[in-house]
Amino acid sequence: MRLHRLDITAFGPFGATQTVDFDALSAAGLFLLHGPTGAGKTSVLDAVCYALYGSVPGARQSAQGITLRSDHAAPGTRTEVTLDLTVAGRRLEITRQPPWERPKLRGKGMTTDKAQSWLREYDAAAGTWKDLSRSHQEIGEEITQLLGMSREQFCQVVLLPQGDFARFLRADAEARGRLLGRLFDTQRFADVEKRLAERRRTTEAQVRDGDAALLADAHRMQQAAGDAMELPELSPGEPGLAETVLGAAAVARATAREQLTVAHCRLAAAESAQAAADHALADARELARLQRRFTEAQERARRLEEDADTHRAAQARMDRARKAETVAPALELRDAAEAEHRRAAAAEARARALLPQSLADAGAAGLAAAARRAAEELGGLESARRAEQRLSDLLDERAGLDRQERADDDVLAEAESWLDGWDDRRAALQARIDTAQEAATRSEQLAGRREPAQQRLRAARLRDRLTGEADGAAAEERAARTRMLEAKAHWLDVRERRLNGIAAELAARLTDGEPCAVCGATEHPAPARKDAGHVDRAAEEQAHAAYQEAEEAHTARERRLGAVREELAAATAEAGDTPTAQLTREADELERQYAEARRAASALHAAHEELRRAEQEHERRTAARQQAQLRAASRAARRDTLDRERAALEGELAQARGGAASVAARAADLQRQAARFTDAADAARLAEDTAQRLKDADARLADAAFRAGFDTPQAAADALLDDAGHRELQRRLDARHTEEAAVRAILAEADTASAARRPPAALADAEEAASAAAGRLREAASARDAAARRCAELDRLSERATASVRRLAPLREEYDRVARLAALTAGTSADNERRMRLESYVLAARLEQVAAAATARLQRMSSGRYTLVHSDDRTGRGRSGLGLHVVDAWTGRERDTATLSGGETFFASLALALGLADVVTDEAGGVRLDTLFIDEGFGSLDDQTLDEVLDVLDSLRERDRSVGIVSHVPDLRRRIHAQLEVVKGRSGSVLRQRGH
Template sequence: MRIHRLEIQAFGPFAGRQRIDFDELGAQGLFLLNGQTGAGKTSVLDAVCFALYGSVPGARQNGKRLRSDHAEATTAPEVVCEFSARGRRFEVTRSPQWDRPSARSGKGTTVQQAKTLLRERIGGSWVEKSARSDEAAVELGELLGMSLDQFTKVVLLPQGEFAAFLRADAKERRPLLQRLFNTQRFEAVEQALALDAGTARTGYDQARAAVEQLLRAAREEAARHLNPGEVPEEAATGAAELEQLQRALAALAGRAAAEAAGAAAELEQLRRLVTEQEQRLGDHAELAMLEELEDKHRSNEPACRQLAEDLEAHRRAELLAAPIRHRDQAAAQAGLAREQAGRLAEAAASHPLYADYAAELPAPPPGGDPEETLEGLLAEAADRAGARLGQVQALLPEEERLRALADSEAQLEAGLLGLSVEMRRTAEQTEALRAEAARLQADLQSLQTSAADVPDLERGLEAAEALAATVTEHEACRAQLAEAAGARDEAKALQLDLKERWLDLLQQRLDNAAAELASRLEDGVPCPVCGSAEHPAPAGSPTGRLVGEDEEAAARQKHGEAEARLARAQQECSRLEARLAALAARGGETPADEAEAAVEQARTGLEAARQAAQARERLESQAAAAAAALEELARQAARLDVDHAAAGTELRAVQAQREELGRKLAELTPAGRTLAEHAGDLSALIAALSAAAKALDASRHAEASLERSQAELAAAIADSAFDGEEQVHAALLSAADLKAMQAEIEDHTLLGQRLQLLQDSEKVVRARRDRQAGPALPAADDVEVLRGRAAELEQEVRDRQVRSGVLQASDRQLQSYGPRLAEAAAELEAARERYERIQSVADTVRGLGENDRKMTLTTYVLAARLEQIAAAASERLAAMTDGRYTLVHDDSKSGNKKSGLGLHVNDAWTGQRRDTATLSGGESFMASLALALGLADVVQAEAGGVDIETLFVDEGFGSLDEQALEQVMDALEGLRDGGRMVGLVSHVPEMKLRIPAQLQVAKGRQGSTVQLVFAETGAV
């Protein structure tokens, strides 16, 4: 993958469009990216990542606004990157989401969504591939062959991160390697094997539990019936134990069955004896009861004959009871009819309107029936009142209409009055609103000018606050720089002291090299220098003291640590100096009280302008509301005028109709009554007259019915055997007496029938025969004793049969356990073998069990990749350090920790392997650079051999001395082989002299800019 062109607009610190031609810049293979701190060197690399992946690396994405704060509000942020990959040329254009000023209202902002456009150059012209972010991401991912995380480690080489990676322990290296080499599939294998092992363990436990459950059930089944001494001891296998339990329980079941059969035979013999004795006692009891009943039947015979005669007299009297009852009912009804007719006739005569209609009736004829005559007069009066009621009811709707007209008149008068009041109130409101609208317009004119300066004042306040913050930050940075300078001076003094101490010890050790060698000689052992076994004159120490290797190494290590601390202190001072210069350029040296006064002045002016703007908006809203209210009041006044005229016309028409209808109804309505009330009075009079006439007619019919009933009763008594009505009453019986007599006669008759049946029964015949034979009857107590013994024996038989059945069922249950136990045992053996096999594999890939190095499968894969990285990095590190240092992968264990991701450095000068943390600052930079380049080679191969033709190396060159810098530059020059383009990001002044092709980033108040500079020719 090679980058040809990059365009940046309104992105990061870049306000205007910046164009970078990487083909021209990297024509010589190596170029320098430099500029002041904060100018935007890293933002150039961010733009490359954003164009290719739609995101920026690592922590810079979090909380960072991609759109430039220096750009115009309407300028859209955009990054364009033209690149080649896999023999094809592409152009990708991306714009992040940003807030665009609203074009419709002119106020506020509108969210502009992110955009992406991917084009490919085919046949000399650009062809659009996709305008969707998701589709473009898939296409670019396939072209580049690596993720953003891999891209930032392969194409953008951040030395700070690789220095941390170099000094990290195995646990800290693991996450980075996992992200780069995508080892999720190996972790998935570990998890899948662990899951399979758990499933196999569950199957094994279930199979073992099934066998144990069968054996436990068999033991419990046998223990329910066997005594402790009868339970066999546990056998070597479950099958043998089950067979012993089956034999013991089968023998017990056989004994129980034999005992139950013997008890059943004894019970049958006893039952036959009890049945025979009970039958004799029952037969004799039946005979005794027969004899007792015969005596009772003979003694009741005379009384039953008298009861039959009394019952016959009652039946004859019952024939005359109905005529007597009819006569009594007719007499009662006649009396009630006479009483009701008199009461209703009196009620009709007392009605207020009765006199008006009775006076018009003709006089009754002489000699007629008074009741019949009165009935005719009442009916005639009812007819006359009915005729008048019809006339009145015909006029009832007119009376209701008169009432409705009166209600309508009252409502119209009230509405007319309300409309008059509403018209006056509307006129008053109109005058008041006109005055209020004039006042609001005057106030608006006074606020128009003071509220127009809010945007300018807001920008002035932001600038003043930014300056005050810069002043505060400048003072804090100056204090931090003073503290850091003191720490740097202390670290430098300590480093010089320790370096002198180490060099002194090293010189002493070199001076005493012969004496140190002589101290190791042993008699008879060849000299490692001359090979002689004799040592006649061993050399001694010139100073009298030998400096050991451990003492010299400890001094060297302390010096290395002090040198690393000094490098860190120098870097911190450089960072703070650059930051202080940047703050001073932004006005940080302005006096603090002057900056605060400017902020307060801007805030006061802005607050006053904002209040004026708010007051103006409020007055504009009130003026618009007042104008709308005036228009509404005008429409309401016109509507009220029309409604008032219409209501007056309608009121006059209703009044004329009411007066005409009132005169018409007054002619037919009695004084003091309404027409409806008069109709009610007529209806009540007609009802009273009709009821009285009907009651008189019913009274005459009741008297006639009474006379007929008396004649019928006298004729019936004359034809009967009774002399009068008194004898009939005496012969009649009450219902209770009649029922008792009938029951007594029926009981006597049934007793005779029962005696006849008992005399011929089998029991009586058998008892008489047994009495003649003469054997003595058994005592009832003796039979009861036999019966109790039979009941006890019956319960015993049931208990024995139940026990026998339970034992037989248990025996069958134990027999069924045999095949099930064999099947369960076979399943247990298969589950055990499977579990042990899968668990062994799972433990191995998880670094457990027989895995001596405690290395998981994922760690094993990462260790192989780390070994490749160390081998690739060692080639470059050896070239940078004249063959002194190489990186070595270490997979040995440390205590109980898992092995696999260790990293050490081999020092060819001392022949020792040591920790990477012991390297000096410059050595650490060279090692981390070599490590980054080696990692790029391995990741490139892992990504399918994608050609990486563009590399960026970010910072770190300031920690190198002149010789180390020369060696590193030689190694970087080697990266250009094959047409590769390498960009170095650095502040080091010497780099500007070494590298003619440069991309310079300059910062300013209006945003940063870039330019291409070629030092040899001075071309720009």
Template sequence: MRLHRMTVTAFGPFAGTQRVDFDALSQGGLFLLHGATGAGKTSVLDAVCYALYGGVPGSRQSRGRAWLRSDHAPPGTATEVVLELTVAGRRLELTRRPEQPRPKRRGSGTTVEKAVTLLREWDPAGDQWQARSRSHQEIGEEIGTLLGMSREQFCQVVLLPQGDFARFLRAGAEERAALLGRLFDTGRFAALERRLAELRGSAQSAVRAGDEHLLALAHRMREAVHEQQDTGPEDALPAFPECAPGEVGLPEAVLAWAAQAREYAAQRLAVGAEAVGFAGQRHESAQRVRLERARRAEHRRACAQLVARTEELRRAEPERERARQRLGLARAAEQIAPAHALRERAAADHRAALHREAVARGELPAELAECSAAQLAERRQRTGERLGELHGARRAEERGVQIGRELDRLDAEVRGSEASLADAESWLVRWPALREDAQRRLDAAYGAATAAEQLAARQEQVGARLEAARLRDGLGREVEAARERALSAREEAVGAQERWLDRRDRRLRGIAAELAAQLASGEPCTVCGSRDHPLPARPTEGQVDSAQEEAALAESRRAEQRREQRERELTEVRRRQERAAADAADGHAGALAAEFSAVAEELGAARRTAGTAPMVREELGRAEGEYERRLAAGRELGGRIASLTAEREALLAERDGLRREVDRLRDGEETVAATARRLEALAERLGEAAEAAREAAGTAQRGKEADAALADAAWKAGFDSPRSAFVAALDAAGQRGLQRALDSWQAEEQALAEAFADPEMRAAAEDPYSDPEAELAEAEQALAAARSALRAAETAHALARSRCLALARLGSQATAGARKSAPGRERADLVVGLAGLAAGTSVDNSRRMRLESYVLAARLEQVAAAASDRLRRMSDGRFELVHSDERVGRGARSGLGLHVVDSWSGRERDTGTLSGGETFFASLALALGLADVVAQEAGGTRLDTLFIDEGFGSLDEQTLDEVLDVLDTLRERDRSVGIVSHVPDLRMRIPAQLEVLKRRDGSRLRHRGTADG
């Protein structure tokens, strides 16, 4: 990388535009950058870094972009840095403008202008600059790729800050690791360490989880085995494995113990099966004995019950006789039942009639309650005649009510008509304003239509320019591609022509052999005419004949045709680009797009406004129609209100006449209808009372007749009175109950006789001295004991079988778990070993160095070797730097030691023991060595321009000469070194200088000892 020129405007302390010609400064190899404190020496280096990376070095970057702009710059001057450099064989020009405020183009105040980044490349063939990109991201990626280093690395290896390297010499291992890690990007190794640690943790967790699962299964198996412990000898139980999760050999121990537990459970299952068989036999025998004795006891109990029941039947014989007599009297009393029922119905009818008569008379007025049936009927007739007189009055009253409803309707219509009339009059008052507003909007729509036509024409013009600008920009890329194709075709044509000329030259050099091949013995030579050919020329290696020459000529002509075609294509694309540029009228695509969007927005607004014209015209037409309608409606409503008022007055007069007629017949009631309803209710109650009185007299006569018929029926049935017949009577249910009791006694006597005829029953009755109940109790006790023993044996056997199944299932799970965890355990062993080796904790890592430290140690060893070459020259062969990988105690990082070897004393000591001057040239040597190593690490990018910042004031004259000699070696390698220093002696030793002048209105730059100076 070599810097050529740089221009800074309104940047840092520089108010105006300042230029730096690095080519002129670098002619002597060394140049000096000096100036007063605070003048802006560091700002020159900041500008270089900002142009390349869009940021400044170190902590100054954290102060924000606003710091980049000069406080002395006028508001209209934009902050800008332009840097021209050569990197990777390409000459580039970088232009950067940060985000900054600028005055508004219209009105007062400021607006924020976005950051701008431009990249151009010099085209030697076209002898002009070619634009490459305007994207911040693309330019940043391309510059990073070409330089091969980040902004931090660039600031460390190109802008060499001596103070940082002096601290590096005296720093501890951790600080050195931080700096080297940033420069050599060893973060991937630290990430690898962390990843291995994470994998180790996850692998160990997985192993522990698998072991915990196996131990949980083992504990469940132990619980199953211990539940059987009381059924077998205690010494037969296997010893439970005592292992911790993650312990070596745990799966094997658990599986071995599970196999022993299953064998023990199988033995207990066999013992339980034998016990179940023995207990079953005992239970069957006890059941047979119990059944036999239960049958004998049942016969003895049945015999005793039969004897007792026979005695009970004998004692109940008088009761059976009384039941037979009672049943005979009840059947005789059934003969008077119809007469009794007739008499009961007559009594019930008489009671109901008396109740109805009392209720009907209770509803009558007090003066009518004691009247006879005939008197009540007469009063009922007179009430009916009065109701006839009220019929006409009720029609008059109903007409009055109808007239009231019609009056309410007329009042509502009058109010509605008056409201409609008021609404129409109110609208007619607003009509002039409505018409004026609609006319105004219609005029605005017509004006917008005219403006829309003008804006459409303007949009078409701007759109054409925008399309031309976009075509121009797109054709720029096509021009570049066509230029590349033309250049390639040109190179191919030149190459093809060179190959043809080469073949032609080789054929001419071997033409003698070609002519000799045409000679024939005795035939004259076409060149000399001789018929003798003593020594004809022979073809040499790589001989070219005419066919090969013609083929090369044809290929050259085709290549030339392709070149001419590519040239024509390039000319055509350039012509199209020029036409597009002329059509675009030098307009920027972005600005034209913004203008096109603004015009389109205005055009859309104008068209929307113009589009309202039909709607406004229609609205105005509807409003005019509404005006005519409301005017006519107002006139019609006035006439209707007058008509309704006249009709209302006529109805009021009719209603007054009807009211006088109705008031005469109301008889104190509120309405005639109420009077009629009262008389109707009275007539109805009078009729009901007269009817109830007649019915009560009739039911009394029918009761007397029923009493006589009942007495006659009782005498005929053999009873002295109806009362004695009633006492003997039974209902059907009672008679059925007596008959069932008699039938039951007879059936029970027959059943007892049949039971006594059974031989077993007779045998039980003939053996009164045995005790079947005691024998049965003894048999039941023996059966209960056998059943309990069988149930216990079956329970133990079922438990043993379930435990065997559980152990088999758990054992299968344990085997599957051990098999599943085996690969994870192997992987965990491998990952743990790798993580320990990378972390420096493994016994295999003899240096106890972490992986990142190991890589950084190798880089530091390269840096120390590269720095020692320069340090020996600076110190006149006295000092050299060496890397130390000695182990450091107390947990510090090992492998990043840096020592200095003093050849005068022959001892190796720490770099912290160097004096101030020694520290300077040691740090300078370290910086230069680090620059070489980092550049090599970054892809071998050659750094042709370096800057060294401060530190020369601590050197004596002799040491300063030695340091400058070392820097001269850089010049010998075609490098240029810029020294940033205040040391006055350097101004005498280095003729090429860039001076920074501090002034009140902003700093200035001045070249000395160059063509510009």
């Protein structure tokens, strides 16, 4: 993979479009990306990663989307990154735009545009670019497939963060495993471990569930068998559980079958005894029933004899009522005639009370003649009644015209009053609109000045705070420098003292007969001795570690002081020398003016609306005035017509009313008279007719009572019975006859009479004997049923237990096999001597490859002194497989990488990073990486070490590979001529490129 060109627009600290020509930088093989802290060096690498994968590296992933946008970008400029590169022999161009929140094109407010991506390929034959895809997913899959690396692998292999590998050298096995697992994607092996562990837990749970179910069935069998089954204390998973349960079940089943045979014999004997007792009880009950029946019949005959007189009186009453029933129709007819005559007489009296005194005693014919005369006079008033109704309508219409005239007069007066002040009102509303419009313009102008003023005020406050921090950081840096120099002097002193006594240290290792490591002699007549102030290797290393710690602390303080001074310079450049208090007053005054302008501008919409409503009201009132004037002209003509018609109708009606108030009153009076005369005549005729019908009904009633044998009609009426009384008397007579017949039949029965002559039945003794026999039968049946259920339940549970044992056998074998595999892959098995997990085993193989690849470079960097080796040894009580040691050829000792010094750690971590890049590249299919970036690690190197590192990095240019160093160390600008400088400013950072 080779990078050619990178275009960055509104991304990170870069407000405008910036371009990086990697072809020009790569021509020198080694180039430098430098700039002050916070300028945006890492943002260039972020842009490369974002173009390829649509996300930025490491912890900066959360800064994706809209937050990638530069704060210095113009409002109309969209964030965009374009990368031109060659990978797998193909020239590609990738363009990415994150989501963008921008102002709406129409109206106010903001809207968000979606993220966009483009992928193009250069056609060398045609000399043009060809579009391939605009899909985020398709582009991501295409790039991942071509590079053969995930985003994490790319960031670890192409963007080499030296600090991560230094921590990798000092990390424990778990931390190394996490890093290698991300790079080599060994999650599938961890999934195998997890799957085996889950399978072990599942099969173990199934076996235990099966044993628990078998034990539950055994306990149920024990409950069903009672004392016939003995079951020892057992638990799930215990050996011999199945054999013990099945043996106890067989014994319980045999015992239960013997108990069932005995219960059958007892039940047969109880059934025979109960049959005999039931037969004796039936005979006793029948004898008692017949004796009780005879006694009850004798008692009923005695009561009938005592009630004989009452029965004869009831019979006589029934005969008299039957005779009176022949007179009942005549009685009903006479009562109906009398009621009708009373109603007619009352109606006649009411009708005559309403007549004039002259007609109070007139007959029906005279009253009918008076009614006809009133009706004839009423017909002559019909025309006058219509004329009177017309006059009433005419007066109502005349009154309506008067009301309409008064209403129109009010409308005209109100409209004239309102329209007289229209010009002044319209001018006042227009003045309010103009004032609000001016305020809106002024608020827009002030809004553009607010943010710069606030930004300058924030910079001034930051300037004041950083001034104090800079003084404190300078003091801390001076103190740290003093401590570093003191620690260095102490270390050099200890080192010199150890070198002075090194002969004694070497002499301690001499053995008679073995050659000396210095001179080769096998005899050692006078070996050197340690003096009282001898310094050993541990003391020297302790002093050196203290010096390194002090040096790192001083470097950190120096970096912090530089960062604070850079921030202070930037804040001072933006805020100037103006005091913060003055900037605060200016910002507050600007805010006050802006608030007043906003308040005044807020009335613009209301003023427009009020003017619109006023113009609508003006149009409405003008139209109302015109309509009122038209209605006034038409009312005058209509009023004259109505007055003429009124005079003619009033003359006609004066003659028709007579002495009444109106024609309608005169007609109503005549109508009431005719109705009264007609009602009185009808009532008189009806009273005469009903009187005659009452007289005829009295004659017919007297004749019917005489023929029925009654002295008077009243006697016949008293003998009558209503329906309820008749039914009750007949029921009593019928019940008497039925009872007499029943008593005679019972007393005539031969069985009943024979039973009455026998001794009283012993029913209680027979019932007690039958109850006892039934109880013994129930007990025997219950015992038989219990024994049968016990046998059936034991058979069912035994079959289920046998099936469970057969089903659990292969499951238990599977559990044993899975448990052994899970323990082996998890590193907990006794067969796994090194306690190495499966994933650790795979990662150990990868680490061994990485160590071999890193050693090839480390030996060149250290002039053949150091070699990285992989170790499977266990560390403490932990698991083995991911140990990493370094072999020092000068001492021949192998030690942990965590013991390397600062410079040695840098060499080793750089070699490890490059070796890991080679291994991951091979893992990705051998994709060639022509462009590498090395970030961090150069600030703590002295001049001699820095020269050695640059020589090693310069050797990486072999096979046309270019290496970019990301650092702000000033000395590198003199040593590396091809440079990409990041310059920061108030309007954002810019890139400056210088070739070889």
